[in-house]
Amino acid sequence: xxxxxxxxxxxxxxxxxxxxxxxxxxxxxxxxxxxxxxxxxxxxxxxxxxxxxxxxxxxxxxxxxxxxxxxxxxxxxxxxxxxxxxxxxxxxxxxxxxxxxxxxxxxxxxxxxxxxxxxxxxxxxxxxxxxxxxxxxxxxxxxxxxxxxxxxxxxxxxxxxxxxxxxxxxxxxxxxxxxxxxxxxxxxxxxxxxxxxxxxxxxxxxxxxxxxxxxxxxxxxxxxxxxxxxxxxxxxxxxxxxxxxxxxxxxxxxxxxxxxxxxxxxxxxxxxxxxxxxxxxxxxxxxxxxxxxxxxxxxxxxxxxxxxxxxxxxxxxxxxxxxxxxxxxxx
Amino acid sequence: xxxxxxxxxxxxxxxxxxxxxxxxxxxxxxxxxxxxxxxxxxxxxxxxxxxxxxxxxxxxxxxxxxxxxxxxxxxxxxxxxxxxxxxxxxxxxxxxxxxxxxxxxxxxxxxxxxxxxxxxxxxxxxxxxxxxxxxxxxxxxxxxxxxxxxxxxxxxxxxxxxxxxxxxxxxxxxxxxxxxxxxxxxxxxxxxxxxxxxxxxxxxxxxxxxxxxxxxxxxxxxxxxxxxxxxxxxxxxxxxxxxxxxxxxxxxxxxxxxxxxxxxxxxxxxxxxxxxxxxxxxxxxxxxxxxxxxxxxxxxxxxxxxxxxxxxxxxxxxxxxxxxxxxxxxxxxxxxxxxxxxxxxxxxxxxxxxxxxxxxxxxxxxxxxxxxxxxxxxxxxxxxxxxxxxxxxxxxxxxxxxxxxxxxxxxxxxxxxxxxxxxxxxxxxxxxxxxxxxxxxxxxxxxxxxxxxxxx
Ligand SMILES: [Zn+2]
Numbered sequence: 001x002x003x004x005x006x007x008x009x010x011x012x013x014x015x016x017x018x019x020x021x022x023x024x025x026x027x028x029x030x031x032x033x034x035x036x037x038x039x040x041x042x043x044x045x046x047x048x049x050x051x052x053x054x055x056x057x058x059x060x061x062x063x064x065x066x067x068x069x070x071x072x073x074x075x076x077x078x079x080x081x082x083x084x085x086x087x088x089x090x091x092x093x094x095x096x097x098x099x100x101x102x103x104x105x106x107x108x109x110x111x112x113x114x115x116x117x118x119x120x121x122x123x124x125x126x127x128x129x130x131x132x133x134x135x136x137x138x139x140x141x142x143x144x145x146x147x148x149x150x151x152x153x154x155x156x157x158x159x160x161x162x163x164x165x166x167x168x169x170x171x172x173x174x175x176x177x178x179x180x181x182x183x184x185x186x187x188x189x190x191x192x193x194x195x196x197x198x199x200x201x202x203x204x205x206x207x208x209x210x211x212x213x214x215x216x217x218x219x220x221x222x223x224x225x226x227x228x229x230x231x232x233x234x235x236x237x238x239x240x241x242x243x244x245x246x247x248x249x250x251x252x253x254x255x256x257x258x259x260x261x262x263x264x265x266x267x268x269x270x271x272x273x274x275x276x277x278x279x280x281x282x283x284x285x286x287x288x289x290x291x292x293x294x295x296x297x298x299x300x301x302x303x304x305x306x307x308x309x310x311x312x313x314x315x316x317x318x319x320x321x322x323x324x325x326x327x328x329x330x331x
Numbered sequence: 332x333x334x335x336x337x338x339x340x341x342x343x344x345x346x347x348x349x350x351x352x353x354x355x356x357x358x359x360x361x362x363x364x365x366x367x368x369x370x371x372x373x374x375x376x377x378x379x380x381x382x383x384x385x386x387x388x389x390x391x392x393x394x395x396x397x398x399x400x401x402x403x404x405x406x407x408x409x410x411x412x413x414x415x416x417x418x419x420x421x422x423x424x425x426x427x428x429x430x431x432x433x434x435x436x437x438x439x440x441x442x443x444x445x446x447x448x449x450x451x452x453x454x455x456x457x458x459x460x461x462x463x464x465x466x467x468x469x470x471x472x473x474x475x476x477x478x479x480x481x482x483x484x485x486x487x488x489x490x491x492x493x494x495x496x497x498x499x500x501x502x503x504x505x506x507x508x509x510x511x512x513x514x515x516x517x518x519x520x521x522x523x524x525x526x527x528x529x530x531x532x533x534x535x536x537x538x539x540x541x542x543x544x545x546x547x548x549x550x551x552x553x554x555x556x557x558x559x560x561x562x563x564x565x566x567x568x569x570x571x572x573x574x575x576x577x578x579x580x581x582x583x584x585x586x587x588x589x590x591x592x593x594x595x596x597x598x599x600x601x602x603x604x605x606x607x608x609x610x611x612x613x614x615x616x617x618x619x620x621x622x623x624x625x626x627x628x629x630x631x632x633x634x635x636x637x638x639x640x641x642x643x644x645x646x647x648x649x650x651x652x653x654x655x656x657x658x659x660x661x662x663x664x665x666x667x668x669x670x671x672x673x674x675x676x677x678x679x680x681x682x683x684x685x686x687x688x689x690x691x692x693x694x695x696x697x698x699x700x701x702x703x704x705x706x707x708x709x710x711x712x713x714x715x716x717x718x719x720x721x722x723x724x725x726x727x728x729x730x731x732x733x734x735x736x737x738x739x740x741x742x743x744x745x746x747x748x749x750x751x752x753x754x755x756x757x758x759x760x761x762x763x764x765x766x767x768x769x770x771x772x773x774x775x776x777x778x779x780x781x782x783x784x785x786x787x
Contacts, residue, residue, distance in 0.1 A: 008529070087645055107647035108520075108531040109601030116600070117645075130649065132531030177531060200528030201536075 001307045003115045003124040006133040007182035012158060015186060019143050020155050021303035022296070028065060029299065039068035042099040042309050045122075046072045047089065049105040054270060055127055058294070059102045059136075062301035068309070071096070086110065087119050094120035099309050101125070108132035123308035131172045137269055138178035140300040142186055144289050145224055147296070148265050160187030165217045167250055168228030168277055169198045169239075175269045176228055180208055188224075193217045194250065197239040214250050218259050225260065226267040227252050227278045247276050257282035265289050334751045334768065337367050341375035341711060343701060344678040351380065353707040356750030356772050361703055373755070375711050378744055379677055382685040382700040383415025383708030386658065387478070387507070387585060387692055388561060388633035391417070391448070393439065394432070395424025400638040400728045402436060403762065405658070406445035408636070408727035410753035410765075412658040413710035413743045416447040417636075418692050421458065422483040428453035428464035430472035437474035443762070444769025445753050449692055452476040454495045454506060458484050461491070463498060470502035477693040480507035482561055485543060487513050492547060496556035505583075505691065507559040508547055510568070511609065515539035520649055522595040522610040530598060532648060535610045537565040544568050548575035548582050559691055560584040562635050564609040566619030573628040583691050585633040586620050588657055588664035593617075593733060603644045603651030604733050607637070624683060625674040631688045634661045638729030656732050659725050663739035666714060671740060707750040713742045726759060 001014065028034055044063040046056050056072065063070045075089060084092075086105075093101060100123040103111050108130030115124040128134040146154045149162055164183055170176040170192055183190050184207035191209045192199070203210055211217055218225070230246060240246045247253065252266065257279065260266070266278075266287045274280045283290060336353040343349055343361075350365040351358060386409065392400035400408075402419070409417050419436050421427035427436060433450035440448020452469035456462045458481045469476040479499055486492045486508060495506050516539045521527050523534025544560055548571065551558035563569065563584045575582045589607060594614050597605040605611060623629040637654025644651050657664075665684065669675040675683070681700050689697030696706040718724065720734040746754035751768035753760055760768075 085642065085645070086647055086650075105647065107649040109649075110647045112601045113647055116602075130531050131533075174531060177529070201523055201534060202525035202528045205525050205529065 001311050004135050004304055004308065005111050005115055005124065005126045007135045007138050007178045007185070008133070010135070010182060010185060012185050015139070015142070015182060016156060016158060018139055018300065018303050018307065019146060021306065022139075022143050022299040023155055025065075025302040026296070026299040028302075035065050035067060037067045038306055039063070039066040039309055042068045043097055044068045044070050044100045044102065044305060044309070045093050045096075045098040046070065047075060047093065047101050047103045048073070049075045049103075049110070050128070052104055052128065054294070055104060058297040059127060059301050061298045062305055065298070066302055066306060068305070071098070086114065087117070090114055090117065090119035094122065098122045100305060102127045104128045106130055123311065125304060125308060128174055130174065132174055133178045134174040135178050135182070136297070136301055136304055137175050138182040139304070140293055140297040141179055141226070141267060141269070142182055143296045143300050144267065144293050145188075145265070147292075148289065149223065158186040159183060162188040162224065163191070163220070163222045164188050164224040164226060165191045165193055165222045166226045166228065167193045167214055167217070167252070169230055169234060170194050170228065171198045171200055172231065172234065173228050179226065180206055184208070191217060191222070195240055214252070214256065218256055221261045222264060224265050224267060225252065229269065229271065230273055230277050243276055251276060252278045252282045254279050254281050257285060257287070260287060267293065269293070335367060335370040336373060336707070336747065336750070336752070337365060337370035338373045338375045338380065338711065341378055341380035343380055344681045351701065351709070353747065353750050356707055358701060358703055358705050358707050361701070373711065373745055375744070377715065378711040378713050380701055381413065381677065381710050381712055382681050382697060383710060383746070383748060384413045384662065384684045385416040385688040385692065385694060385697060386414050386634050386636065386661075387418045387631060387688040388482070389417040389419055389636045389658065390422070390638065390654070391419040391436070392638060393423065394435065398640050398728075402439035402448060403443045403445070404726075404728040405636070405638070406440060406443050406448060407759055407762075408656070408658040408725065410445040410746045410748065411726040411743060411759055412660070413662050413712060413746050414446055414658060415708040415710070415746065415748040416449060416689065416694055416697075418449045418451050418478055420482045421451050421453040421480060426453050426457050427451065428456050428458075430465060430468040430474070433469050433474040433476050434472050441769065441773065442766060444748070444765045446748060447694070449478070449694060450474045450476055451478045451480050451482070451507065454479045454481045454486055455491065460484060460486055460488055463491075463495060466498055466504065467502060470504060477504050478507055478559070478691070479504055480509065480561065482507065482509045485509050485511040485513060487543070489546060489550070493550050493554060496551055496558065497554045500556050503693070505557045505559050507561050508543065509561050510540045510543035510547065512539040512542050515542070519610075521598045521606070522612045524595060524613060526595045526598055530601075532598065537567050537612070537616075540565055540609060541567040541571055544571050548572070548580050551582060552578070552580045557581040557583070562587050562590065562609055562633070563620065563623070563629060564590050564612050564616065566616045569619045569623035569628055573623070576628060583630040584628070585631045586624055586629045587635045588632060588661045588668070589655055589733060590620055591617060591624070591632075591668040592664055597733070598648070601648045603646060603648050604655065604731055606648060606651050606653055607655050608653035621669055621672070621674055624669060630683065631691065632661065632665055632683050633688060634658050638727055639731050640729060644731050654731065656725060656727055656729055658727065660720060660732060660734050660739060662712060662743070663720075663741045664734070666741045667739060707747050709747050710743055711745040713744050714740065716740070716742050718742060
């Protein structure tokens, strides 16, 4: 795998390879010394144009458990008009000998532009690009679902027949986009629930069904309910009349959470707006995988970094699964 | 001191073959086996002679953005593409909203000599859409402005648009509208549709163009004014303009070469060379635009040549500038999209790229094409070759072409502007020679002098 830019073009076998490797990585975390020497001497750069402490820390922990050197490069504030261009930054990081660049950027396609350029030779991991994709989030979500559904016999399995409901601001969500492609590639059936204002205009090519009622979706007893974060700036832009109305219609409140089946899991990419898209009780219930998602994030990112940095076909060192990309949302 | 040219064996747009004799800036004879003792001879066997191309929508960037283009470099690009006249958009710095700026641009064009430069005046002061610019002063200036546009921005205020339509009528002018409802396109990055939905790029919906066109044709009808619609890009816009013309509303419309051939699928690369405003649309829109051009709903092809320096395009899509260069590739793209597909013949091309844009811009001398007595503005085009389009085919200052690396049909062999060559043997004539020829031509008698000795 040369780059990980999107889940749109990730094949099923590639995705399962990552999830299986993440299982191995998770076992490392359980050891007394939770560290592998796999990427000793390699340099991984976290290039973050947006604040996202949780995603950065997750990638940082993943890299360190693989014994890589980590450079955190916060480019926030160096907006393209005022500061250094992506090109200059990339060339700088290239000159520093980066083996992989983990990029978080507010512009859709930024990771793709970086990977397609000849500015830097390093592998590129998209850690969220604008409203396009956030592939490692989807991978950790898939991993979390697989673990809950298949338990210890998860290795090699997809998510065939698993019914997932994704609720909320799909329009602006890179998490939703990456999950739609990945979960359906793995065999899950994805249903989207949102007000029309928060749906992309054309979903004809998306492997999903679409509805507008969370109550109806819950009546169908889904296996997974994934709540998306509502960004503060959407509230002032007439996507819906008022947060209270949003919470009433599309929030996972206590009553709705109580109607979920015993094995149904509740997911949220975080950070959560408790009381808006999800109630505190729902977020903290045994159904909730919010904290598992965080832990699994490290394992999945270890797997991704390992595959990228050790890819053959680059002078960096594993297999050339082609990951052409497109790409994410705020989390 | 002026040039005498003898073009041998050119194919005219009616399909006939003829020699063309040029003297003192004019076409003095067309016929078989012409001869002349001192004429410079151009072998045009197999070449189509088209009247000089006229672009109604060119961004020359000077004054203010000379790192992207200048009047000189932009008109060199024009000549290389077979153009002999360009209309320079007003979104310069300072904005072309006063007589001073339009006269400066006009004079720079005359001095360079590669093409006639007709400045377009801003409709509103500073392109801010609030108060009318000095339309009368620009109209009566030495630049004699007849086309007014806030291009780059839409005149979105309905009352300002009404006033502008009415006021330019006083001076025989026309408003060229960049139709883009601003609220519906706030932060828009590409065509709104299935591709934008996948890519997470903010959509620029067709309705934002169509709503303004619908409003403006009704306004033009109401006040009895002429309206020109820039760069029509959607099937719905073609329908609206067809409807308006049927009702007798005085509307004309242009389409760019790139909207005749490229689609929003290209945005999947996130390569900002494909970022343009209005955005590349769907293949259904492309087809409707071709048909609209073929049936006369769309009057002209205009390039919207929009040069940008490298750093404005080597960036994330959202950070990159809108626009493509188009002068050098326009005729090739028109040939590929509508001539080679059988929708237009060369006489139609002469209309949509020369006489019709000249008529909208009220540029004299292009009414009848290549005829005896007309100013000698023409291009010799080889339609049978093809070229892999490369930066070496670009003669302006910027290289933001969407066609680099693609095979395009046809090639300009020669361009003749006001009787002197600006391109010969496919190469630009050097700037000094062209400037000298321009000075001589501008000093030459205005009316065709039929010299006794032109027949050898
Ligand atoms: Zn425009």
